[in-house]
Amino acid sequence: MRWLGLDWDEGPEVGGPHGPYLxxxxxxxxxxxxxxxxxxxxxxxxxxxxxxxxARRKASGSKVMGYDGFCRDLTEEQVxxxxxxxxxxxxxxxxxxxxxxxxDLVRGEITFETQYVPDFALCxxxxxxxYTLVNPVDDAMMEITHVLRGEDLLSSTPRQIxxxxxxIELGIGKVMPEFGHLPFVMGEGNKKLSKRDxxxxxxxxxxxxxxxxxxxxxxALLGWAIAxxxxxxxxxxxxxxxxxxDVNPNPARFDLxxxxxxxxxxxxxxxxxxxxxxxxxxLKDAGVLTDPVSPADxxxxxxxxxxxxxxxxxxxxxxxMLGFLFIDEESFTRDEADVEKLLNDxxxxxxxxxxxxxxxxxxxxxxxxxAALQAELVEGMGIxxxxxxxxxxxxxxxxxxSPPLFESMELLGRERSLARLRSALV
RNA sequence: GCCCCGUUCGUCUAGCGGCCCAGGACGCUGGCCUCUCACGCCGGAAGCACGGGUUCGAAUCCCGUACGGGGUACCA
Numbered sequence: 397m398r399w400l401g402l403d404w405d406e407g408p409e410v411g412g413p414h415g416p417y418l419x420x421x422x423x424x425x426x427x428x429x430x431x432x433x434x435x436x437x438x439x440x441x442x443x444x445x446x447x448x449x450x451a452r453r454k455a456s457g458s459k460v461m462g463y464d465g466f467c468r469d470l471t472e473e474q475v476x477x478x479x480x481x482x483x484x485x486x487x488x489x490x491x492x493x494x495x496x497x498x499x500d501l502v503r504g505e506i507t508f509e510t511q512y513v514p515d516f517a518l519c520x521x522x523x524x525x526x527y528t529l530v531n532p533v534d535d536a537m538m539e540i541t542h543v544l545r546g547e548d549l550l551s552s553t554p555r556q557i558x559x560x561x562x563x564i565e566l567g568i569g570k571v572m573p574e575f576g577h578l579p580f581v582m583g584e585g586n587k588k589l590s591k592r593d594x595x596x597x598x599x600x601x602x603x604x605x606x607x608x609x610x611x612x613x614x615x616a617l618l619g620w621a622i623a624x625x626x627x628x629x630x631x632x633x634x635x636x637x638x639x640x641x642d643v644n645p646n647p648a649r650f651d652l653x654x655x656x657x658x659x660x661x662x663x664x665x666x667x668x669x670x671x672x673x674x675x676x677x678x679l680k681d682a683g684v685l686t687d688p689v690s691p692a693d694x695x696x697x698x699x700x701x702x703x704x705x706x707x708x709x710x711x712x713x714x715x716x717m718l719g720f721l722f723i724d725e726e727s728f729t730r731d732e733a734d735v736e737k738l739l740n741d742x743x744x745x746x747x748x749x750x751x752x753x754x755x756x757x758x759x760x761x762x763x764x765x766x767a768a769l770q771a772e773l774v775e776g777m778g779i780x781x782x783x784x785x786x787x788x789x790x791x792x793x794x795x796x797x798s799p800p801l802f803e804s805m806e807l808l809g810r811e812r813s814l815a816r817l818r819s820a821l822v
Numbered sequence: 823g824c825c826c827c828g829u830u831c832g833u834c835u836a837g838c839g840g841c842c843c844a845g846g847a848c849g850c851u852g853g854c855c856u857c858u859c860a861c862g863c864c865g866g867a868a869g870c871a872c873g874g875g876u877u878c879g880a881a882u883c884c885c886g887u888a889c890g891g892g893g894u895a896c897c898a
Contacts, residue, residue: 446895459824461894486896503827512825512894520896527898551826551893579828580891617834617847624836625846644835647891651833654848664861707860717859766857774857785857797859 399602400612401631406538414538419530426525429533429568430487430518438562439518441485442467443478462514463488484521489528489559491515496554501544501576502643508554516555528552532559536569544640547577547647576640579619579647589650601655605678605711607666610659617658618648628661660709671705672697675714682715684722693722699807703799720793721807725815730794738796743787744821746773750788751817760810762802769802791820 397403406412416422433439444466452464468490470478478485491514497507518529535543553575563569581596583589589596601611612631616622622629622637629637663671679685685693697718704717720728730739739747753772757764773784789801792813798804805813 442896461824463895500827506826508826514894517896522896524896526896531898546892547827548892549898552898554826577827582891614834619834621835621846623846627835627847646828648835649833651848654834657848660860704860709860713860769857781857789858793858795858799859801857 399598400608402612419534422530422534423525425537426519426529426533427523429563430525430529432566432568433489433518433562434487436562436566437490438559439487439489440468440515441470441475442488442515442517443470443475443483443485460512460514463516465515468515486517486521487519488515488517489555489562491555492558496557498553498557498575500550500553501542501574501640502579503550503577503645506550506553508551510554513551513554528555529559532556532563533568535573536560536563539570540573541571542576542640543573544576544578547579547645550577553577576643577645578643579645581615581618582647582649595650603712605713606655606659607662607674607711610662611655613662614655614658617654618650619644619646628658628665656709663709664706666705668702668705671711671714672701675701675711678711678715679718682719684715684719696721696807700799703803707799716795716797717799720795720798721804725812728794728816728819730790730820731796734790734794734796738787738790739820743790746777746779746784746787747791747817747820749773749777750791751814751821754810754814754817760806762800762806765805766802787820788817792816 404410406414406417408417411417430439442463444463449463449466452466453461456464458464467485467488491510493510495507495509496513497505500506516528517526519525534540557572560569560572564572581589583593583595598611602608609631613627613629613634616629616634616638617627620638620643621627622634666674676685676689679697680687680689685697689697700718700721704714708714708717749772750769753768754765757768769784769788770781773779773788774781777784785801786796789798790796792801792805792808793799808816
């Protein structure tokens with residue numbers, strides 16, 4: 397979350413007035429709440445085993461799963477009898493009669509008949525509090541006003557609303573929160589993206605060279621739109637325009653291609669210097685640059701970055717684009733497929749002529765190199781520019797895809813450029 | 823099984839009864855630009871799940887059906 401530029405005002409690591417924020421430190425609080433709930437008969441002890449509940453449901457033919465309220469009104473004698481059997485009770489919440497309705501922030505009015513939501517357990521027989529208790533209690537005591545969460549929790553809402561009402565009644569909570577249930581984000585195909593899926597790992601995208609603002613922008617687009625005809629925006633613009641009521645209730649599929657497109661739009665919003673800064677860690681990791689970067693390389697990088705900044709969509713692509721400039725001649729290699737394709741006999745002939753022309757060249761500048769090669773290859777040999785410069789490009793940069801050729805050769809320098817042309821002929 | 827939620831181009835969406843024989847974006851595709859790639863520009867194909875209502879008029883409201891998803895624990 398921090399990587400995306402998302403932070404929190406209150407909670408673990410940052411503190412706040414409603415602590416402690418770790419559930420492990422809140423045991424006493426839950427025990428106390430449980431006691432007060434019991435005192436006011438919002439809850440009751442239940443001694444049933446799951447087998448007994450199942451058996452009873454089978455016998456009654458009820459279609460409703462879950463607990464049947466058997467222990468709601470146990471007499472003291474019955475309780476004593478269970479106790480002598482050595483049974484420890486769980487505590488259940490007494491669901492009210494009728495129905496629970498709330499106005500969901502993203503889905504509108506939703507109603508559940510309480511006959512379909514059984515009395516639920518708040519703690520284990522050993523006294524450990526359950527999520528069903530802990531979640532509303534924490535929200536109530538921290539004065540949460542809006543609960544926005546995944547739609548998987550939609551059906552737990554009719555349990556939480558009456559519990560919240562009870563907590564308010566007891567003075568433990570102050571406000572009934574508003575609820576909004578957000579759609580899922582699905583992966584490829586139609587499967588739900590779980591936290592365990594590699595696809596759902598933020599760092600995977602970060603390591604692929606995504607910009608945090610790019611990914612954030614894309615993610616915001618899943619289920620929401622800033623305007624009918626726009627989809628690139630900053631976090632500030634999003635904060636300004638966002639309203640939970642505009643969120644779509646239906647699930648969205650994660651589309652890597654679109655995520656990349658949005659990301660590259662953000663890439664183009666950055667200055668050359670900013671892209672350089674962001675790409676630096678990737679270049680160092682890949683071994684293109686040393687850490688710290690030498691003064692000579694820093695200077696070279698400054699000259700080279702304007703050539704590549706506009707043609708990369710992700711930070712990692714800078715590695716392939718710039719590698720050839722910084723590598724020493726002994727370690728320089730070429731992409732085999734590209735060599736096979738472009739440095740065939742025809743290609744080598746082109747490189748040969750280029751070498752001749754460039755060896756004679758006086759001024760080593762992009763303009764002069766271009767003029768010389770244009771004259772030698774295009775006019776001299778009568779071949780098309782794209783066929784003429786392809787082999788030279790592979791010879792010098794090692795790849796079919798590179799920054800502009802002539803500028804690249806200028807930056808590489810005369811000696812290294814000529815050396816690479818020669819080695820391509822061996 | 824029962825309860826709840828959802829369904830507009832392949833994908834993400836705009837649309838809240840007439841402005842829609844449905845708009846944008848990504849992707850796909852034809853072309854332009856061009857030393858490769860990328861950018862940029864111009865064009866194209868592609869969608870209201872289905873069936874009934876309501877209405878002068880429905881993608882928009884209502885009801886069914888189908889399909890998808892979630893829940894149904896002494897999990898969270």
